[in-house]
Amino acid sequence: MSLKDPQFEDNWKTTAAAVDEYMRHSLSLWHNSRSAHTSGENGLNQLFKSMEYSLLSDGKRFRPVLCLWTYKMLSNEVSKALPLAMAIECIHCYSLIHDDLPSMDNDDFRRGRPTNHKVFGDALALLAGNSLLTYAFEIIADSYFADPEVAVKLVKALTASAGAIGMVGGQAIDIDRQDTVWTVNRLEKLHSMKTGALIALSVESAGILAKVSEQERQALVQFGNKLGLAFQVADDLLDYHPEKPEVMNFATLLGVEKATSYLKKISDEAIQSLRHLGPAATPLVDMVNFNFDRKK
Ligand code: GRG
Numbered sequence: 001m002s003l004k005d006p007q008f009e010d011n012w013k014t015t016a017a018a019v020d021e022y023m024r025h026s027l028s029l030w031h032n033s034r035s036a037h038t039s040g041e042n043g044l045n046q047l048f049k050s051m052e053y054s055l056l057s058d059g060k061r062f063r064p065v066l067c068l069w070t071y072k073m074l075s076n077e078v079s080k081a082l083p084l085a086m087a088i089e090c091i092h093c094y095s096l097i098h099d100d101l102p103s104m105d106n107d108d109f110r111r112g113r114p115t116n117h118k119v120f121g122d123a124l125a126l127l128a129g130n131s132l133l134t135y136a137f138e139i140i141a142d143s144y145f146a147d148p149e150v151a152v153k154l155v156k157a158l159t160a161s162a163g164a165i166g167m168v169g170g171q172a173i174d175i176d177r178q179d180t181v182w183t184v185n186r187l188e189k190l191h192s193m194k195t196g197a198l199i200a201l202s203v204e205s206a207g208i209l210a211k212v213s214e215q216e217r218q219a220l221v222q223f224g225n226k227l228g229l230a231f232q233v234a235d236d237l238l239d240y241h242p243e244k245p246e247v248m249n250f251a252t253l254l255g256v257e258k259a260t261s262y263l264k265k266i267s268d269e270a271i272q273s274l275r276h277l278g279p280a281a282t283p284l285v286d287m288v289n290f291n292f293d294r295k296k
Contacts, residue, residue, distance in 0.1 A: 008286050015068055015078075016061040022082045023089065026139070027052060050120040050128035051135070054093045057111040060296070062231070063202040064089045069283040070206035070220065081209055083143035084154065087136040088202055091162050094132040095171075095198075097125050104175070133162070144209075153208045161201035170194025174248065182247055184262075188229060190248065195235070196228025203227070203284075219273060226270035227288055233263040234291050267292045 031038070031048050038044045064085035071081035100107040100115040101122060107115050117125035137155060144151040160166055170193030180186075203224035207217045233250045237259055240251035251259040270288045274281040 005286075008290065011283065011286075012065060012290075015065045018078070019061050019064040019068070019082070019085055019089065020056070023086050024056060026083075026086060027055065030135075046120060046124055047127055047131060050116060050124050051131055053119060054097050054110075054116050054128060055090060055132060057113065059089075059093075059111055061089065063092055063198060066199065066227075066284075066287060067202040067206045069287065070203045071210055073277065073280045073284065074207065074210035074212060081206055083139050084205055084209055085202075087139040087158065088198065088205070090132045090136040090139070091158065091167075092198055094129040094136075095162075095167055097129040097132070099171070101125060104171075150209060150211070154205055157201055157205050157208060161197040161204075166193055166197035166201075167195075170197065177247070182253060184250075184253060187248060187250060187253060191232040192225060192229055195232045196225055199228035199231055200224030219276070223270055223273045223284070226266050226273060227291065230263055230266045230270060230288065230291055233259060233266065234294055237263065238294070238296065263292060 031052075034048075038048065067085040067088055068078045068081050071084075072078050096110060097116045099105050100110055101117055108118055109115060115125075116128055120128065136158065140151060140154050140158065144154060162168065164172075170190055173190045174194055200221055201224070203220045204217060207220040212220070236246075236250040236252075237256065239246070240249055240256065240259075245252040247253075250262065253259075254262060267288050271285050274284055
């Protein structure tokens with residue numbers, strides 16, 4: 001399966017376009033509802049522009065699409081999960097803005113254009129990341145307040161995945177690079193936290209919204225963890241440059257051939273973990289296969 005498969009490409013593009021449309025509309029409503037605060041305040045206007053610059057830029061929307069397809073598999077509709085999918089993309093975008101900063105990876109380009117701090121400066125980029133993170137929780141509260149139990153469970157899942165025992169913790173391990181011996185187990189741990197947690201969250205949170213049983217939720221988490229790791233291994237293979245190998249890269253550690261077999265193994269395991277769901281899980285199986293073949 002790849003984006004060259006017309007049916008898959010159509011489904012992906014349609015879902016990603018719905019996410020983009022929803023995010024554009026919601027952000028604009030949100031911005032307008034705060035116009036009393038922003039009028040005449042250049043700093044605030046710049047902050048909103050900086051948030052918009054990153055959130056509405058040209059990403060794959062892997063996490064929101066995964067969240068929406070999981071929710072659709074469980075409940076046969078998608079619209080209720082759109083705010084959740086947007087909240088997850090807000091957290092993802094904040095992490096990319098902060099990861100690109102000079103004090104982290106110091107990158108100049110992201111999603112085919114200059115990084116947020118290159119356009120708005122380091123300080124505003126930091127604030128745009130902070131605002132996108134808090135905005136994610138405002139979206140959850142505003143959209144799911146009618147079902148407080150679901151809203152609280154979502155907040156708990158989001159904080160666990162995004163915080164110190166999830167993505168931020170993974171980033172902390174990542175920046176502590178000195179005299180460290182990297183094994184496959186340690187790389188798995190690092191990447192399961194740094195990249196995998198938000199991908200697993202995209203699946204698990206859809207389950208929470210659909211009110212699945214605890215047993216089903218655990219099965220979704222297991223699938224999400226496998227897919228999250230597979231996403232990072234695919235990323236490492238795409239990012240591997242033998243002339244300047246990165247130490248924390250599965251392809252550097254294992255070699256390209258073994259890293260590809262490892263990716264195949266965890267992709268197969270991810271697909272196996274969906275077997276009990278039957279044909280309803282086909283879109284998620286397609287996503288695993290898409291990740292295996294992806295070129296960006
Ligand atoms: C700074 C708190 C903090 C966390 C940073 C996610 C992350 C943690 C850093 C990103 C570094 C990176 C490039 C990791 C590799 C995997 C990854 C998350 C790639 C970017 O995600 P994609 O490919 O990007 O889904 P798009 O742009 O398509 O959304």
